[in-house]
Amino acid sequence: MTSVATLPARDPAARRPVPRRYLMCRPDHFDVTYAINPWMDTADPVNRTRALAQWEALRVAYEGRGHRVDVIEPVAGLPDMVFAANGGLAIGERALSARFANPERAQEGPAYHGWMAAQCFTSVARARETNEGEGDFAIAPDRILAGTGFRSARGAHQEVAEYFGLPVVSLDLVDPRFYHLDTALMVLDDTIAYYPAAFSGTSARLLASLYPDAIIATEADANVLGLNGVCDGYHVFLSDRAVDLAAQLRARGYEPVGIDLSELLKSGGSVKCCTMEWHSVRTAVASETD
Structure with missing residues (x-):
């Protein structure tokens, strides 16, 4: 099932943005009323007005660069529904809704399933195994990278x-601060950026062999969820606090777009957490199916 082939590096001068389709959810009900990861502190109040403004700035940043943004209706009582990436996976004409690990978020799965079922997918299924969508599944040009250890079951990878x-x-994943793959690894264009210490030794070595030209994030940038970003082939939307990572991206020919999501960080989420992508089927991936 696992492919270990590598892709040739792309000429940085040839980088171009590709229009994408994203799904987001307004943080109308966002709050920190429970703690299911090390970032969450119920004693640290959320400024919802600020959270809404920060979320809106991200949406505008996407649309201003040519991307389509769909918005799912938020559900009262589901404060983390703003983190749309966790709702499922959508690739080509198929979609799989999430099955959440924690009871506090369990009803988000049906909410996102309902949205998927209303779209033009030829197949929409509910996950049998526990998985939290793009939180733990990163769609790369030649494979899907899948995280496990805290939220998604290993059986979900096979599913x-x-x-x-x-x-x-x-x-x-071995560090509870990086409980989802998308907090420790970001797919770019022909490579990735990641924080090796978030992974087991075996997984870190595997990533190093698959992506010898990867960008290695500093601990400081990992600790502000700088890797929780979105790349459109040229622009990289990420936390404005990840200054070293932004510099590395710029040196590789990408254009970093800093976004302040400090309020949403209180629940352990940033740019990617707020963004589910409807991925097109990529020829490079399809050709390696086994």
């Missing part, structure tokens, strides 16, 4: 591989 017919590479 995703079978449902989408794509190769999946399993990675073990």
Whole structure:
């Protein structure tokens, strides 16, 4: 199931943004009323007005660069529904809604499933295995990278591989601060950026072999969820606090777009957490299906 082939590096001068379709959810009900990761502190009040303004700035940043943004209706009583990336996976004409690990978020799965079912997918399924969508599944040009250790079951990796017919590479997360793959790794264009210490030794070595030209994030940038970003092939939307990572991206020919999501960081989420992508089927991936 796992592919270990590498892709040739792309000429930085040839980088171009590709229009994407994203799903977001307004933080109308966002709050920190429970703690299910180390970032959450119920004693630290949320400024919802500021959270809404920060979320809106991200939406405007996407649309201003040519991307389509759909918005799902938020549900009262689901304060973390703003983190749309966790709602499922959408690739080509198939979608798989999430099955959340924590009871506090369990009803988000049906909410996102309902949105998917209303779209033009040829197949929409509910996950059998516990998984939290793009929180733990990163769609790369030649494979799907999949995290496990805190939220998504390893069995979900096989389920995703079978449902989408794509190769999946399993990675073990070991630091509770980086409880989802998208907090420790970001797919760029022809490579990735990641924080090796978030992974087991075996997984870190595997990533190093798959992506010898990867950008290695500093601990400081990882600790502000700088890797929780979104790349459109040229622009990289990420936390404005990840200054070293932004400099590395610029040196590789990307254009970093800093976004302040400090209020949402109180729940352990940033740019990518707020963004589910409806991925097109990529020829490079499909050709490696086994």
